[in-house]
Amino acid sequence: MRTHIVSQFSEVDNSTMEKLALFILLPGVALAFCEEGFEQIGEKCLKFETEFRLTFAEAHEFCLEQHGASLALIDSARHFKAIIDHIITNGMKESFWIDGTDRGHEGQWTTKEGQDFPMGTPFWAGFPDYQEPNGGTKENCAHINNGQSFYINDVDCNSAFWFICEQANNYDQYYKNESASEPLCLLDYIALGGKCISFLNEYAVPWSEANLRCGDLEYPGELAIVDDIELLRAISVHLNEGWLTDHDYWLGGYDEGHEGLWTWTNGSGVPMGTPFWGLGSEGQEPDQGSKENHLAIIGHGHFYFRDIDGSANLHPLCQLIG
Template sequence: MKCFLSLLLLPVVVWGYCDPEFTRVGEQCLSFVTQYQLTFEEAGEYCNEMRGASLVTIDSATQFKALVDYIYSSELAIASYWVDGNDKDSEGVWISSSGKKFPMGTPFWAAYRTSQEPNGIRKENCAHLFIPVNFYINDFACNRTNLFICEQADVPTRIIQYEPPEVKSCPMHYVEVGGKCLSFMAYEEVSWESARLRCRENEGDLAIVDDIELLRAINLYLQAEELTDHDFWLGASDAQTEGQWLWTDGSSVPMGTPFWGLVAQYNQEPDGGVDENHLALLSKGYFYFRDADGSLPLHPLCQLAE
């Protein structure tokens, strides 16, 4: 028993205090430099002079969401910001200054109905949070200037122990994705209301995707299973009150970046008004949230009832 418990009690890092020049944002200590607009290289050098800091890294969907939420809540939505990502050495291979892989796809990079960033080929090799696209990541010419965000290096930490959650065991027709038991019914296409009925027949309901890591996990699963040419219904609607998006359990749907996709002229979903009252993940939208006509035939994405 002692040996078994030792396997469960795994170490986890807990972040310490930030230096005075930095502010806690999620699990990072950050400084938003708004007094200078510098090139990508100059911004990195400026950060390095701040006790060895660097441009802010983005390693997870949770981290990215915390960063964007902070920009909006702290009145920092004034211009675009450099972040630590580039493909200068090898076109299309995006890395950070430390050589780590830079996250790609949804829910990080700006996506429209027919295209997703990065799209600058050899002319745009550095990553920034682009204000016209609601601070989704966009590729940009490295010699242009932006505001930028520095991340404190060597944040003091301490180690505690915790017992990790159990891995879900999902029943037939369901698969574990992002800690949930989901069923991707790729064999039939039905309206939103009919999709709910199909899910209920299988002891579930249309999926509630209220965590950004779950949206990321769904995207990775669709890629791995070669389902990226399918469209799926989710369990949310604003049919009762236009503009008030609610999940089937009555909770509010998260709005804005990094959940909802973009449309032409840099506008953000939802944009369908009274004609599009149901929530979908569409292939021609890179599986960001998009409003759609509930009568359309899409695949049910079910979640096992808990």
């Protein structure tokens, strides 16, 4: 592997080769060499343009002409989360253009160059009664919307926003971590997002009983701990493809006894904010205080995290123990 990588860069200057060697020697590090003005966010080199606002077309042109770059492409849930984490950590409070449009082919969202653009959870803003995009032919360009907790929304392409440029031709095309292989799962479980998951659709029980139902499986499980955004994505895709959008599921999270401090049953913290928690009429979940102390994903809530009264009868969503 190392010999192959070095051969790809036989004509690269010594400084670049030194950087390449450093990355190769550090296991688990994704390779990206960012040009001046760009910074590595996740596995990509991005530049957040925050000095002026442009239309969608102008932003595309600016990225290309000024940086030889394109508008940022969201191509995985993990990359989307890295961008949102960066925006929030740096206190940015405006919206950003990204590379997504359905102009000319209504409802078929792609990049400007025709690559697939991700749909559904955990990318687009999800409310109890609808999920973006919902602007029809009047709103044909995608932006990360400050007004919707930085989820993606469709908007008029002639609006003016800050924007994110993505550096082209990163060296990470030659070396990336291989995705974790899916486990071989036992009876009652399926492999999703690196875990063995079971949907107990034959039961609808309160949260306190749900964990017991998971433990009663032939190979005992526990309520699922969904702390990886790619796992939430995989669960959402599975439920939508299986026509199970009318189902609601308990997860192993709660804040009962310590209001506002959401933890999993193993004692670790539940991830908060975007892109895990959905939106409601009063802002972003959780929004019901001490009335609703248990964690669920709800079909009509587009399988984002929601706080729910633990006495409600929902299906257990289990993971294999161990």
